[in-house]
Amino acid sequence: MTEPILRVENIHKAYGPTEVLRGVSVDVRPGEVVVIIGPSGTGKSTLLRCVNQLTPPDQGRVWLKDVELTDKRTDINKARERIGMVFQDFNLFTHLTALQNVMLGLTKVKRMKPTAARAKAVMELEKVGLADKADLYPAELSGGQKQRAAIARSLAMDPEVMLFDEPTSALDPELIGEVLEVMQDLAAEGMTMLVVSHEMGFAREVADRIIFLENGVIADEGPPEQFFTNPKNPRTREFLWKLTELYGNHGEKGSRRSGRRGR
């Protein structure tokens, strides 16, 4: 078995008296897609932010290959270059066009020449199908377009791992498909992905492994087939059943959300 590219070990995080994470460990291997599900408020987002140290954990360690991110001596900015992150509410830079959004990290962090950065940015936008929107500002894009531009911004940094924090939760239902499609393509290209999502269709089709996080600990874990048909933990079954009520039939083959648009 290959060495994990990302190792998360025994993470604890508390906000005041509330313990959000109580010892969570996850290993992600190169090319693996891990989807984290769980009720709201169980620390899924906190876990992702603990990975790239946007929220430093109280306890526990994180390694990206052989670099320990939780080590104070590590240059965390160098490490974040190698970890892409996509947010629930996009966080595109409001004052920059889609193209400039993708270019900013290249010119300021990677110190690329503007012409080279521009060429790369154009390429990244093409990949997410936004070449024709390059010169529009975030406020002029639809939610789905914003999220695709945000994904392009992260991908431009050539990350080794991508973190997705509920990337479709803020989108209107009809815009979710286009974002999931981009993520699916990315997975197919072999990108290592750690995804927090409620999209069960996506989880079933794309995930290599699903983690069920509840009350700050991993309550269940396994490949999708086992996870959906024969969960180890009765709480998982209960949660999936609730999701079905909320979001409709989960994991149906060829469901709208994971269905591919014709090309």
Added chain:
Amino acid sequence: MDYFLRCLKFILPAAKVTLLLTVAALALGLVLGLLLAVARIYGRPPARSFAAIYSRVVRSLPTLVVLFLVYSFVTIVFGIRGVTTAVIALTACTAAYQSEIFRGAIQSLGTGQMAAARSLGMTKSVAVRSVIIPQALRLAIPSWSNEAAIVLKDSSLASAIGTTEIFRRAQQIGAANHDYLPAFLACGLIYFCLTFLTNRVLDYVQKRYRLKL
């Protein structure tokens, strides 16, 4: 230190004049400002243009220019002298600024309030008085507080037309002793306390009468 205290003691009585100037100009400016705002929005074309031009012109002029022009006008034409000239001049200024504040407040009410009042059978003037203005006044409190602080500070300019308010007193004691720094620091301290107090009072008024839209 001793001299500083003497300065304070010498200047402080003039705070009455500063406060009088401020309060009188603000109050008269409030009435005129409201009238101008209502004329601007609901008035007939000539009243509308007059209000617009008045506000535009006065707001484009330095307070000192308005002070000098109004001072000359009221002394030459009406023979008015003393503090009254300064009150009239400061009122002329703040009325223009306040008219913009109230205009903004009335416009942010939207046309629905007027329509609702008229549908009850109110005349336009009753609707303005009993529906529009009460709401506009409350909405205008934050901007109005700002304006109050500005008028308080601008009242120092009245010294240029001979009003003996706190700044003028500071000049006087400073010149008499050839020692200006403590005099102006004392004067600054009084202003600072007055703006601080004004802000606190108006914050309280705002909290008490806030209107949520």
Added chain:
Amino acid sequence: MAVTLAGLMAIDIVGELEFIWRILPELGKGLVTTLELTALALTAGLVLAVPTAVVRTYTRGPLNWLFTAYVEVFRGTPLLVQLFVVYYGLPEMGIVFDRFFSAWAALTLNSAAYQSEYIRGAIMSVSEGQLTAARSLGMRPLQAFRWVVLPQALRLALPAWSNEVAYMVKYVSVVYMIALPELFTRGAMIRSRTFKVWSPMISVAVIYLGVVIGITRVMDYVEKRLRIPGLESGHGGREY
């Protein structure tokens, strides 16, 4: 009163116009001084305002208190008092500036206090997520501020800043009190020299009107040119 009214009516229009024509060059020189002082105070004020706003937004402790005290004192006292402390007061401590420099220093410190408040408000209205996203790309805190937060804050503060420009043009006139010959001072000087009550002041008023309206137009144009969808904000700042 009847006499004075009659005196008002019997204005020799042609004579007055000739007089105004003759004083125009002098007023013109004053206008140049006014505009110089305005431009210098606004730019230096902006340079001071940005760090002041940053310290007040992002730090705690003594440095924050110091800058907060500076802003509150300069916003809580009249510009006139500030000007006199600099021009008449500081020399007593051995710090002597000439008229122009004193005026510039007082106007700058005054404007910087107000400008820092507009910028501080704007920084605080830039959402937290913008900073998070910048950091997640590997930007250092200062880079994230420089390239993501500051440009947005400056754009958001622009309408208030436009008001500040018009405000300063007018408020430079308080340097009349230290006899610095800018536009208003020159008008007032002509007024007392010639005993003409109206023509000099009205000429000065008309010039201010033109300049302020002109500035408003220019700033409207600048705002339109720098428009960014999603970064609009209402007007604010010291009304003029």
